[in-house]
Structure formats: C-alpha cells, structure tokens
Amino acid sequence: MxxxxxxxxxxxxxxxxxxxxxxxxxxxxxxxxxxxxxxxxxxxxxxxxxxxxxxxxxxxxxxxxxxYVGGAGALILGHAFPSVVAAVQEEVPKGLHFFGTLNEKAILLAKELVDAIPCAEKIAYTTTGSEATFYAMRIARAYTGCSKILKCEGGYHGNHDYSNFSVSPGALSNYPVGRPDTAGMPSSLAESVLVGPYNDLETIRKIVEAERADLAAIIVEPVQRVIFPRDGYLEGLRKICDDNDVLLIFDEVVTGFRLAYGGAQEYFGVKPDLASYGKIAGGGGPVGCVGGSDRIMEQCNPVNRGKPTYAYINGTLHGNPIGCAAGLATLAELRTxxxxxxxxxxxxxxxxxxxxxxxxxxxxxxxxxxxxxxxxxxxxxxxxxxxxxxxxxxxxxxxxxxxxxxxxxxxxxxxxxxxxxxxxxxxxxxxxxxxxxxxxxxx
Ligand SMILES: Cc1ncc(COP(=O)(O)O)c(C=O)c1O
CATH class of the missing domain: 3.90.1150.10 (Aspartate Aminotransferase, domain 1)
Incomplete structure (x- = not known):
C-alpha cells in the first residue's frame, strides 16, 4: 500500500x-x-x-x-512475530491443551509474571482479562469477608456482571449507585457494585468511608481507557484503601506490559494489593492472571477447598501451554x-x-x-x-x-x-x- x-x-x-x-x-x-x-x-x-x-x-x-486495533491491545509485537510463532510451533505438536496438573510452560510463565508484576508473589491463571478481574474481586471478598466492590465510572473490567455498571452511561451516575450497561443483569447486583468518579479522590474517599464496613476493594484501571491519572491520584487511592482496610485492585489488563514491563505499577510507582492481567501476558493467546501477595493469594490455594474462606479459581484453559509459550516468547522480546x-x-x-x-x-x-x-x-x-x-x-x-x-x-x-x-x-x-x-x- x-x-x-x-x-x-x-x-x-x-x-x-x-x-x-x-x-x-x-x-x-x-x-x-x-x-x-x-x-x-x-x-x-x-x-x-x-x-x-x-x-x-x-x-x-x-x-x-x-x-491499530492490535487484537484489542494484546499484540504489542504485531501479528505473527517470528519468535512468538516459533515458540507456538514448537509447542503445538506436544499437545494443545491439558488440565488438572501442571505443565512446563505454565510454570515458566508464572515465574516470569511474578518477577514482572510488582505486587505479585504468586499468580493464579485465568483465560481472559474478564476472568482476571472477576477472580480478583472474588479473592478480595474472600480475604476481607466484605461483599461490595467500588469501581470507577467509565472504567471497563470485562464482560461479567460485576464490571458492567456505568462503563459508558449517557449521563453521570448518582454516586455510589451505578447504571447497568446491559440488559440481563441481576437487579440485586447493584447493591454489591458501587460506582465513583475516576480522578476525584474526595468523592471516592467519602464513598469508602460511608461503605467501609462491607467494602472489599476498589478496582481501577490505572489509565482509564485513554484518561491518565492526575498526579497523586493512584497514590491517593492507595492511601484511602490503607486508611479504611480496603484492598486496592489494579486492572492491568491493558496497562500490564503495555506502559512498562512492570505495567502501571512500575510506570506510576504505586503498588496495589491485587492486579489483573490478560492480553499481552499471553502474547495474544488465551492467558490472563491475578497476582498478589502470598497472604492474599493463599485464599485460592486449592488445599483450602471446603473451608469457608477458600476462593475457588478454576478453568478448563487455565495455564494453557500454547498461550503460555506465546506469553514467554513475547515477554522475552519486551525485556530487550x-x-x-x-x-x-x-x-x-x-x-x-x-x-x-x-x-x-x-x-x-x-x-x-x-x-x-x-x-x-x-x-x-x-x-x-x-x-x-x-x-x-x-x-x-x-x-x-x-x-x-x-x-x-x-x-x-x-x-x-x-x-x-x-x-x-x-x-x-x-x-x-x-x-x-x-x-x-x-x-
Ligand atoms: C481494562 C480491561 N479490563 C478487562 C478487560 C477484559 O479482558 P478480556 O476481553 O480479555 O476478557 C479488558 C478488555 O478489553 C480491558 O480493557
């Protein structure tokens, strides 16, 4: 052309x-x-x-x-990048998919992800970014024993019901009440998902202080769509969470490996309690993850299955070896x-x-x-x-x-x-x- x-x-x-x-x-x-x-x-x-x-x-x-769509941001190396193709071609003949026990590539990518994601001592795999935010919210609720999540108006965290409040409302919300973006949402969910304005610490603080008794976490896109945080905004969220015993979740599905190798956490120098990843982490393949400290991620340790505090995470494609091979090859390029x-x-x-x-x-x-x-x-x-x-x-x-x-x-x-x-x-x-x-x- x-x-x-x-x-x-x-x-x-x-x-x-x-x-x-x-x-x-x-x-x-x-x-x-x-x-x-x-x-x-x-x-x-x-x-x-x-x-x-x-x-x-x-x-x-x-x-x-x-x-410029780039697989919705997953393809930071473009299409069919030679070393990614070679890694996938090497993996495919060994089997497209396994389940229930570990595979080599899943362990190796987990090590790279833990090394890269500042807040992560452990990661749990997911297949998509939506699942990664869904599970981060579940882990936060399991860890804190609280049921509500506060998200920002205009912020997108994937396709599940907990995300689809006030993502693209035609008018501003009546904080902390959000507006469902889609039909088919259970009406009871509006009580569990609160909405506040991005880049407005004062209003967020007021909502958190009023709701802290049952608030598990604030989830935020560190860069909300294409809106960058004001100076001090992410630090301010960190402080509000610390002051009120609420967890901070960064949705790094887009910013992870996009803004910097260490994502928004490295770029802005703020560490959340949990981070959700997708897209680039799997080099365009079906890989996402939630990362956090040992203590928080212990919630989803499967030996705790059956205990009331156990947060269930499981998926047919979790740790898929082809996606993990593509992720490993992609991350190697990004470390250049x-x-x-x-x-x-x-x-x-x-x-x-x-x-x-x-x-x-x-x-x-x-x-x-x-x-x-x-x-x-x-x-x-x-x-x-x-x-x-x-x-x-x-x-x-x-x-x-x-x-x-x-x-x-x-x-x-x-x-x-x-x-x-x-x-x-x-x-x-x-x-x-x-x-x-x-x-x-x-x-
Ligand atoms: C910030 C953010 N979070 C979550 C998601 C959901 O990821 P996925 O489409 O892989 O489920 C997206 C998707 O674009 C996103 O931009």
Missing part, C-alpha cells in the same frame, strides 16, 4: 476461500448481527480478515490495512533494553504528526494518549475525568474514524488504539496520509 492508495482504492485479488460477500451472507445466518462481539461496523468499511502480518491485516479481498523507550518515542512522534494534520485542517480534535495508547477525539482539552469524556463530540470522532478505515487503517470507531513495536515509518507516513484524506472528507 502506498500513501496514495487507500484500502478502497486497492485492486481486489481474492485471497479467501470464499468471497467477501459470501462470508458476510454466511455470517449473517449464524452470528447475531454478522459480528463477533460488541461492534457493528458500517457496511462500507467492514471486512473479513484473512491474515495478519506484522503491523498489517489482509482481508479476503486481498486489501491490506494498517492495524530500550524496548519501551523506543515504542513510546515512536508513538509520541505519530501522535504529534496526527495533531499537525488536525490543526492544519482546523478541526477541533486532539490526538491524545501517552505511551503507546492513543486516540483522536473531538474535544478541546485532554480529558481528566469521565465527565470530560462524555462532553466530547462522539459523532464527529466516529465519523473521522470511519474515514480512517476508508483510507486503509484498521481502527474501531470511537475506540482507543495502540501502536505496536512493528509499526514502520512507512505505516506512519500512510497513517498521516490517511488522516489527511479523512479530514478533507470531513470538512
């Missing part, structure tokens, strides 16, 4: 087993909304992935896209000296180049983010709270993103995106050209 070409301009040479249309017709018969999850893309930009290579995806029509400095520096350059384009077109939009997390949003200042974020012009934000998709980028409309270590200078030039074309179309 050259800067002048867009995904739509590219001549189609089918590479799929079926045509684009046949795949969509089949998908419409067997998948709700012909989709894989929560996204329903407009017909003129949706595509069926044939393969991924480095920073790019190819669809079944043979068109290439520069990928200078890896994060280079990634962050390149991402900052890309953001700055995008901001220049937006300014040149006089569009009231900002390229926001830090590290390798970024997004273009129509707003006049970097958001510091969910209240700021819902002021943003989401319709224009989405329109621009759809324009980017039409011009050869894979982004999800209105969603934060990721730079990977394998995005090239040519990708960045093409991205700036795509943004320029999308801005022109918007005007």
């Amino acid at each position: 050259s800067p002048a070409e867009t995904a739509i301009d590219q001549a189609d040479t089918s590479v799929g087993a079926m045509s684009h249309e046949d795949y969509y017709n089949l998908a419409a018969q067997v998948l709700p909304g012909a989709g894989l999850g929560g996204y329903s893309l407009p017909e003129d930009v949706r595509f069926v992935i044939h393969r991924g290579e480095g920073s790019r995806l190819q669809d079944v029509r043979g068109r290439w896209y520069i990928d 000296p200078g890896f994060y400095d280079r990634l962050h520096g390149r991402s900052a350059d890309l953001q700055a180049a995008c901001q220049k384009v937006l300014d040149r077109h006089n569009l009231p939009a900002l390229a926001i983010g830090r590290g390798s997390l970024w997004q273009i949003v129509f707003m006049d200042k970097e958001p510091e709270s969910f209240a700021d974020f819902i002021q943003c012009d989401m319709a224009s934000t989405r329109d621009l993103d759809i324009g980017l998709m039409k011009n050869g980028l894979y982004v999800l409309p209105g969603v934060r995106r990721f730079v990977s270590a394998v995005h090239t200078d040519e990708d960045f030039d093409n991205t700036v050209a795509a943004l320029d074309a999308a801005c022109r179309a918007m005007r």
